[in-house]
Amino acid sequence: MTKSFKPIIIALLALMLTSCAEINQSIDRSKTVNLSSIKLGMSKDEVQKQLKKKPDNIVAAKNYPDTQTYIEVVQYSEWNSADVNKPIESYWLYFVNDKLDKWEKASKDRKPWI
Helix, strand or coil: CCCCHHHHHHHHHHHHHHHHHHHHHHHHHCCCCCHHHCCCCCEHHHHHHHHCCCCCEEEEEEEECCCCEEEEEEEEEEECCCCCCCEEEEEEEEEECCEEEEEEECCCCCCCCC
């Protein structure tokens, strides 16, 4: 392979990898959030498997070293099929020491309580 083809092949490979990531994200965003399939006490991994999608992000996290308690709030959203950049509904799931403790609809007016 000559040296002139290497940059072209590298550029094509990079383009393919980034486009696959975008397709994967849009597929994940097209999935609904079925909260009836999850139960209190499930781990984050179990919740993710039940919902068949990854969380959008971690909204809040706090460590309480005195009680050895770690609280993490993750957000799952249902996205508009016409515009995948606009969520229809978002939910906050609260995990205490990696176990689901509660969930609620996300609010633009306040932050999660931890």
